[in-house]
Amino acid sequence: MQVRVRFAEPFWRSIGEREIEIELDSNTLVGDLIGLLTQRYSSLGQEFNEAPPVIFLGDEEVDRETFLTEDCQIHFVWPLAGG
Amino acid sequence: MEFKSTVAIINLTTGESQITNTPTELLHAYLGGRGLNMAYLRHYLLIAGDPKEIDPLSPENPLIFGAGTLTGTIAPNAARFNISAKSPESGILGDSNCGGFFAAAMRKAGFDRLVILGRADHPSYILLEDGEIIILLAENMWGTKVIKAQDLLKEKHGPGTISAVIGPAGENLVRMAAVMTGKKNAAGRGGMGAVMGSKNLKAVVARGGAPISIAQKDTLRAVRLQQQKYLKDSKIVQVLGKVGTPLLYEVSNRLGAIRTHNSQKNFFEDTLNAEEIEHYVDKMLACTSCIVHCRHRNTLGGEGPEYSTIGLLGANLGIAPTDQVIELNNQVNDLGLDASSTGTIIGWAMELYQRGIITAEDIGNPIEWGDFETVHELIDDIAYRRGFGDVLAESTQAASQFPPVARDYLIAVKNLPQSDPHDVRYFKGFALGIAVASRGADHLRNRPTLEVFKLPEDVREKIYGRANDPNPEGYKDKGLIVAWSDDIYAVTDSLGICKFVTHGFNSPHLLGYDHFSDLISAATGFDISPEALRRLGARVIDTERLINADFGLTRTDDTLPKRYFDDPMPARKTKGHKIDRGKFQIMLDEYYYERGWDQDGQVSLESSQEIDHLISLLGA
Numbered sequence: 001m002q003v004r005v006r007f008a009e010p011f012w013r014s015i016g017e018r019e020i021e022i023e024l025d026s027n028t029l030v031g032d033l034i035g036l037l038t039q040r041y042s043s044l045g046q047e048f049n050e051a052p053p054v055i056f057l058g059d060e061e062v063d064r065e066t067f068l069t070e071d072c073q074i075h076f077v078w079p080l081a082g083g
Numbered sequence: 084m085e086f087k088s089t090v091a092i093i094n095l096t097t098g099e100s101q102i103t104n105t106p107t108e109l110l111h112a113y114l115g116g117r118g119l120n121m122a123y124l125r126h127y128l129l130i131a132g133d134p135k136e137i138d139p140l141s142p143e144n145p146l147i148f149g150a151g152t153l154t155g156t157i158a159p160n161a162a163r164f165n166i167s168a169k170s171p172e173s174g175i176l177g178d179s180n181c182g183g184f185f186a187a188a189m190r191k192a193g194f195d196r197l198v199i200l201g202r203a204d205h206p207s208y209i210l211l212e213d214g215e216i217i218i219l220l221a222e223n224m225w226g227t228k229v230i231k232a233q234d235l236l237k238e239k240h241g242p243g244t245i246s247a248v249i250g251p252a253g254e255n256l257v258r259m260a261a262v263m264t265g266k267k268n269a270a271g272r273g274g275m276g277a278v279m280g281s282k283n284l285k286a287v288v289a290r291g292g293a294p295i296s297i298a299q300k301d302t303l304r305a306v307r308l309q310q311q312k313y314l315k316d317s318k319i320v321q322v323l324g325k326v327g328t329p330l331l332y333e334v335s336n337r338l339g340a341i342r343t344h345n346s347q348k349n350f351f352e353d354t355l356n357a358e359e360i361e362h363y364v365d366k367m368l369a370c371t372s373c374i375v376h377c378r379h380r381n382t383l384g385g386e387g388p389e390y391s392t393i394g395l396l397g398a399n400l401g402i403a404p405t406d407q408v409i410e411l412n413n414q415v416n417d418l419g420l421d422a423s424s425t426g427t428i429i430g431w432a433m434e435l436y437q438r439g440i441i442t443a444e445d446i447g448n449p450i451e452w453g454d455f456e457t458v459h460e461l462i463d464d465i466a467y468r469r470g471f472g473d474v475l476a477e478s479t480q481a482a483s484q485f486p487p488v489a490r491d492y493l494i495a496v497k498n499l500p501q502s503d504p505h506d507v508r509y510f511k512g513f514a515l516g517i518a519v520a521s522r523g524a525d526h527l528r529n530r531p532t533l534e535v536f537k538l539p540e541d542v543r544e545k546i547y548g549r550a551n552d553p554n555p556e557g558y559k560d561k562g563l564i565v566a567w568s569d570d571i572y573a574v575t576d577s578l579g580i581c582k583f584v585t586h587g588f589n590s591p592h593l594l595g596y597d598h599f600s601d602l603i604s605a606a607t608g609f610d611i612s613p614e615a616l617r618r619l620g621a622r623v624i625d626t627e628r629l630i631n632a633d634f635g636l637t638r639t640d641d642t643l644p645k646r647y648f649d650d651p652m653p654a655r656k657t658k659g660h661k662i663d664r665g666k667f668q669i670m671l672d673e674y675y676y677e678r679g680w681d682q683d684g685q686v687s688l689e690s691s692q693e694i695d696h697l698i699s700l701l702g703a
């Protein structure tokens with residue numbers, strides 16, 4: 001299945017793109033996707049450690065145990081709320 | 084080296100000035116910046132009469148400029164100063180913090196603090212140079228916008244001239260007028276620009292010559308280098324230096340916490356994400372001694388925008404095109420308007436129009452969401468007090484000219500429009516923060532930003548001093564974390580250090596009391612422990628509470644906009660959240676307890692007596 005993945009600041013800098021499309025098996029969990037991404041983009045794992053992201057599936061906040069769905073959009077966002 | 088602080092008392096009515104030193108005991112108790120300003124403000128308000136009765140736009144209102152203790156030194160991000168007075172916007176404590184280069188120049192010109200009294204006969208400006216104060220006529224620059232006024236002053240007094248100026252908004256006594264120290268650096272909150280305008284004071288100009296005395300130069304240098312390294316390792320410092328505060332927009336928007344259409348909605352377009360703003364960024368700039376560089380120079384002729392401007396002149400007004408929002412940002416800055424109040428007040432008027440509470444007939448033109456042209460025109464009209472703009476120039480006080488129901492849609496606390504674009508109905512600690520902030524609805528007084536990280540329990544306990552509930556949606560322990568934030572932000576504002584390097588503001592890996600203690604000792608020779616610094620922060624908060632009590636404020640003023648209690652957030656993760664009135668009161672009780680105040684929110688007798696004693700050192 002096709003999944004769109006969007007990276008907010010600062011994560012996209014490890015990828016070089018703000019958004020990518022990725023082909024995954026059905027029954028893929030968010031955690032599997034993270035594993036795949038951190039393997040493919042070596043500095044992303046470190047970024048995720050330093051600044052743990054909040055993960056949104058569409059408009060819903062989800063965790064690593066959530067299943068991805070066909071054509072869904074995943075957002076990795078660094079939680080901040082200063083001003 | 085003796086730790087001293089020079090204060091100039093300038094009477095614009097008589098043209099006389101007096102230069103003196105702050106009494107040592109008072110200096111040690113408040114240090115500088117916001118803290119010491121509060122002591123002077125209370126003193127001069129009480130001298131002028133009953134603070135409740137003082138017209139903020141009259142010569143009786145004292146206007147105080149105070150640089151932080153470390154401002155202008157090589158301490159990290161030590162750029163800032165505070166301007167304080169009775170606010171013409173809220174009618175209570177007015178206090179605004181500002182960066183840029185002005186405050187360092189003011190100190191280098193020989194002054195740590197100015198107390199400006201009275202009113203000049205003619206449009207004037209104050210020149211500070213080599214320890215001297217000269218009051219000059221400003222007639223050729225009265226009427227000019229901010230950038231032009233700054234250029235004229237630079238032309239007249241030469242390179243190295245830095246000025247704090249008002250634009251047309253301040254001259255026209257617009258209640259949300261800012262004082263500007265650069266193209267964007269603003270002492271924006273509370274209408275300090277209108278107070279300057281009421282004094283016929285176009286600018287305060289500083290030409291810094293003398294270096295600031297430092298007690299132990301080598302030690303300060305070593306501490307700076309050590310802290311610089313620590314800060315540069317911090318993720319937030321790295322990211323702010325790349326994209327500035329617009330980075331916050333996407334986060335809040337994704338969560339569903341962006342004030343949109345006057346908080347009727349809670350998310351907006353992606354066109355205001357940092358990556359879109361970046362297309363218009365020419366360069367990142369910094370304030371004095373800053374190691375972050377969070378400020379943009381934009382390609383449309385100004386600086387910024389910040390997250391607050393994007394949210395409040397963009398999403399809040401329904402304006403999505405990136406270039407239009409940047410243009411509005413540049414416009415409000417050049418007119419000398421506070422972007423936060425301007426965006427909030429126009430958004431409020433738009434909703435009143437949408438609901439038919441005001442009509443096109445009342446206001447001259449329909450004001451529809453997203454109508455850039457009308458908003459652009461209205462902003463000019465506010466600054467020049469034309470037509471309906473004249474009504475909105477009254478800021479929250481315009482409510483008296485609308486039907487009573489209009490107040491229900493006003494996003495303000497204590498008559499100050501909310502400063503930032505974050506809809507606080509989800510994070511309950513944020514809501515408590517703006518409810519109790521001493522100048523009204525403002526995130527920079529006490530926002531417990533660490534709430535969003537869901538930090539592990541042991542880390543939270545270490546930061547806040549005892550175990551506390553990590554659930555940001557809950558109401559428990561929010562008094563603790565808001566009181567903790569109050570104190571540390573009051574200290575940074577007293578030192579002149581920027582919040583973007585302050586422990587607890589977006590990160591736990593920034594400068595805290597122990598770092599500040601090292602900096603103060605090296606810079607001034609005055610030793611103050613981290614514990615005593617926190618007590619100093621609490622003293623500042625208590626002084627502000629006493630000032631507001633002098634203005635007649637009570638527990639009932641520590642509240643929130645009606646919408647935050649009554650209307651659930653409509654979408655995204657935050658959907659359904661609003662503030663429960665009963666639980667809010669319990670949060671307030673807990674906050675007062677943490678502050679050592681009674682259940683009416685009154686400062687303890689012991690603290691009040693200590694503050695009275697300290698302020699009495701200023702004499703009669």
Ligand code: SF4
Nearest residue numbers: 369370373375377581
């Ligand atoms: S971080 Fe930004 S606001 Fe703070 S001192 Fe640096 S440039 Fe100025």
